[in-house]
Amino acid sequence: MNNPSWNRIVIKVGSALIAPERNGCSSHYLLSIASFIVRCRQQGTQVVLVSSGSVAAGAHLFEETQGSAISDKKAMAAAGQTEMMATWDRLFDFSSAQILLTHADLRDRERFLSIRETMDSLLDNDILPIVNENDTITTDRLKVGDNDNLSAMVAAAANADALIICSDIDGLFDSNPQLNPDALLISEVNEITEQIYAMAGGATSAVGTGGMKTKIQAAEKAVSQGISTYIINGFKQESFDALLQGKNPGTVFHPHETPLQESKHWVRHTTKALGEIVVDDEFSLSPERGVDYLSSSDLIGVVGEFAVGDVVLLRTGSGEKLAKAKTNYSSCLLDFVTKQDDDALNQQIDRTPKPILSDKFSAMMETQ
Ligand SMILES: Nc1ncnc2c1ncn2[C@@H]1O[C@H](COP(=O)(O)OP(=O)(O)O)[C@@H](O)[C@H]1O
Numbered sequence: 191m192n193n194p195s196w197n198r199i200v201i202k203v204g205s206a207l208i209a210p211e212r213n214g215c216s217s218h219y220l221l222s223i224a225s226f227i228v229r230c231r232q233q234g235t236q237v238v239l240v241s242s243g244s245v246a247a248g249a250h251l252f253e254e255t256q257g258s259a260i261s262d263k264k265a266m267a268a269a270g271q272t273e274m275m276a277t278w279d280r281l282f283d284f285s286s287a288q289i290l291l292t293h294a295d296l297r298d299r300e301r302f303l304s305i306r307e308t309m310d311s312l313l314d315n316d317i318l319p320i321v322n323e324n325d326t327i328t329t330d331r332l333k334v335g336d337n338d339n340l341s342a343m344v345a346a347a348a349n350a351d352a353l354i355i356c357s358d359i360d361g362l363f364d365s366n367p368q369l370n371p372d373a374l375l376i377s378e379v380n381e382i383t384e385q386i387y388a389m390a391g392g393a394t395s396a397v398g399t400g401g402m403k404t405k406i407q408a409a410e411k412a413v414s415q416g417i418s419t420y421i422i423n424g425f426k427q428e429s430f431d432a433l434l435q436g437k438n439p440g441t442v443f444h445p446h447e448t449p450l451q452e453s454k455h456w457v458r459h460t461t462k463a464l465g466e467i468v469v470d471d472e473f474s475l476s477p478e479r480g481v482d483y484l485s486s487s488d489l490i491g492v493v494g495e496f497a498v499g500d501v502v503l504l505r506t507g508s509g510e511k512l513a514k515a516k517t518n519y520s521s522c523l524l525d526f527v528t529k530q531d532d533d534a535l536n537q538q539i540d541r542t543p544k545p546i547l548s549d550k551f552s553a554m555m556e557t558q
Pocket residue numbers: 204205206207356357358359361362363364365366367368389390391392393394395398399400401402
């Protein structure tokens with residue numbers, strides 16, 4: 191890798207590359223990816239692999255009519271995961287390790303740090319972590335749902351320098367090239383705007399889940415932590431040759447020059463808000479006035495049920511999203527406080543050593 195700043199990368203491989211026919215895994219398209227991983231490691235770049243393909247690999251064990259039901263997909267994933275891991279393991283002469291995650295693991299700070307610790311230990315021992323969503327047990331409430339976003343969360347957990355998303359297309363185009371033959375490849379993105387999102391459609395491969403939109407979401411997560419993000423065509427050997435020469439074979443999303451502080455990035459891009467704290471429209475935040483300035487007298491409402499330590503959304507009564515943050519008080523207590531006119535209670539809450547919201551684990555929301 192001619193990019194000396196790349197000590198550690200995450201590479202994401204979609205289902206279409208590992209189980210293209212949805213009847214078990216095939217190494218046909220994996221040889222160039224495996225070779226790239228080997229050459230990265232030889233040049234001192236640590237690699238984490240996020241691999242889809244368990245559902246597509248297990249599907250052929252089930253009737254054609256099955257597969258739409260979540261229960262069938264979970265069973266397919268359980269059956270296909272071993273085949274997916276074995277397919278990768280056969281391509282390497284070094285050991286690989288299986289890491290199965292749900293969003294519930296990543297949005298829990300203790301588990302997030304534990305995942306980081308395990309990946310560091312595996313990489314320090316030259317073992318290739320192979321990560322996938324734990325589709326076998328996941329539910330709508332627990333899941334990430336696509337491996338594009340999962341790979342960005344893994345890159346954040348791994349403190350990677352770059353995220354490489356292998357797709358079945360050369361990169362991000364100004365519209366879907368499979369629908370518009372005149373679409374133009376966008377080689378560099380410096381800022382991810384609504385216009386960038388507007389270019390992206392959904393998944394079109396028979397086995398894919400994410401589509402281009404989830405890849406842009408993943409890039410947005412990664413670049414805000416200073417992680418360069420590439421979308422490349424994983425079917426082309428020349429994509430990997432170019433990367434090894436320090437070139438961009440597809441679309442590169444440049445990292446923010448001032449990345450979010452790690453704990454704030456985790457709150458903004460990895461956690462899920464489990465409730466809402468509503469303040470009056472006059473309330474505002476600024477770089478100098480963080481969420482820890484919130485006082486009980488600013489509260490006008492609480493939405494949902496949450497416990498101490500959960501992440502909540504702070505928003506105004508008119509719906510403007512202000513921040514996500516860890517709360518130091520439960521929804522029950524805050525709901526009680528908002529319904530009291532007793533200033534003494536408000537003052538008592540505000541005198542306690544802990545602010546309502548944690549500044550360390552908070553992140554402002556970009557203006558929508
Ligand atoms: N603006 C766009 N640029 C490139 N591809 C796009 C765009 N909008 C939609 N797509 C579609 O997204 C597909 C890539 O996503 P996906 O179907 O999840 O495949 P994979 O899992 O291989 O990444 C492309 O094959 C293309 O059909």
